[in-house]
Amino acid sequence: MDKQIYLPITQSRPKKIAFVDIDSTLSSHIEATNVSQLLDHRLTNKARRLLEERGYIIAFITSRTEEMLMSIKEYNLSVKKYQLNRPLSRFTKENTPQGTLDPHIIASSTGGKIFVRQGDGGYIEDVSYRNSSLSPFEWRTKTMNLLTKLNTNGSLFVYSSIEHVEDFHNGSSKVFPPDYRIQIQFRNPADLISFKKVFKQYEPELYAINDSWPQEHKYALYISPVPGKFEAANRILSMIKKDTNDPLYLPEILFVGDSLPDIYEAIYSTCKTSTLFLVGGSRMTPYLLDPKKNDFVGDDLKGIKKEMKMVSLGVYEYRHANRICTIIVSDEKYPGLVGPESLIEYLS
Structure with a gap:
């Protein structure tokens, strides 16, 4: 059954896969109200469009729940065809950037569940990924x-x-x-x-x-019940690679985020090579760049920072256990650009 779930993705044999966070990364935070916190929806939509134009299969790995990431059409198809059993959120779709809806893959609730969009519409859950036998x-x-x-x-x-x-x-x-x-x-x-x-x-x-x-x-x-976003990302990558039936298959991997779970998602990835793009305005920037800031609310960052070597301004190389992750710190490389603005600059 799992093979059938991922078939719409593996049939295209994707050369690029982007794992993208939503809140404070691709879009404003869902509950942002302050004018300074709000971002133009056009920026979100442009960043999404550029990712697709650059050939990326897009997986949203986010704290948002699955129904929040579906258009009304895809939600209704998911309910009708694949028994999605969640009520729609009360955030109106009219006020939601189109760029935050209907990706190829959804890893919702901070990587707790995975859904794959099917070729004829609707999302089906990768139920065997669930790390709990309980309802x-x-x-x-x-x-x-x-x-x-x-x-x-x-x-x-x-x-x-x-x-x-x-x-x-x-x-x-x-x-x-x-x-x-x-x-x-x-x-x-x-x-x-x-x-x-x-x-x-x-x-x-x-x-x-x-x-x-x-x-x-x-x-x-x-x-x-899962340790973080990286668990979902590794599951998705393993299923796609398994279905290609090619041991040499090595897609280009891009992680995009702003938070500590996004950093862990990249550095704990099973990919031999990948890129982590920390968007402008990331809460993690001062902790990565200031040698005196090593404690992130109980998480010790010294080990991560020790493995980071500067390549050029705003670009670092993280090497660990035969894996290489290029880390782009947007606040340093593209100063003054926030969230999707910095991603647009990078993709352009």
């Missing part, structure tokens, strides 16, 4: 019970606004809770670090993915 409801119930026990008197963290079904039904949340991911938010980095130390002792089969943004005073973890 989404069972997994969420079990995991939230554990988290609630660890949340001393409710003082350590709060759940994100999208984590409660009743909030979606009463209209206070615009997105139905993700199937296999829970976001928790902390008041300060010390609480997050303290929680991570305790959490792993209680549940070794769950992962705490750091999606903090210190510059915005946002400290957040995603609790997931």
Whole structure:
């Protein structure tokens, strides 16, 4: 069945594959309201168009849920033909850049699930990728019970606004809770670090993915049955390579993002060679470039930075275990350009 799922991709024997983040990368953050945070939809659409014109098969690997990345047409086909069982979000498609919809592949909820667009329309899930034998409801119930026990008197963290079904039904949340991911938010980095130390002792089969943004005073973890976006990227690559039945098949790989999970996605990739494009305005720029900034809310970056060697201004080479990843830091290479603006400059 898996082979049939990926067939629409492997039939074209893609020479280039781009794994692209959405929020604060290809587009504004979904909940951005400040004028300075909002980006022109035309920039998002142009960046998407350039990726396709350059011959990339596009996989969105994002914190957004799968239905948020589908047009109404593809959503309806996915429900009708492939039993997609999620309600539409309340973010209107009219206000959504077309460039953030209908990619070839969707890895939703920070890499928790994978969907592949079929040749005759609609997305089908790669169910065997799921890293849990529980249904989404069972997994969420079990995991939230554990988290609630660890949340001393409710003082350590709060759940994100999208984590409660009743909030979606009463209209206070615009997105139905993700199937296999829970976001928790902390008041300060010390609480997050303290929680991570305790959490792993209680549940070794769950992962705490750091999606903090210190510059915005946002400290957040995603609790997931998969360790991060890199798990989904490696699954997609392995399935595509397997279906080509060619041991020498080596597509050009581009990762595009702005956050720590995006960095891990690139450096933990099974690709022998790849490129990571950190868009302008990335929260990670000061941590990668300042030799004194090595602690990213509990994640030690010294090992990564030690393996990074400058090639030219804004371009670094990361070598580890016979793998080479070229890292482009847009804030250094294309100063003043943010998000999709920097990607457009790179692709142009």
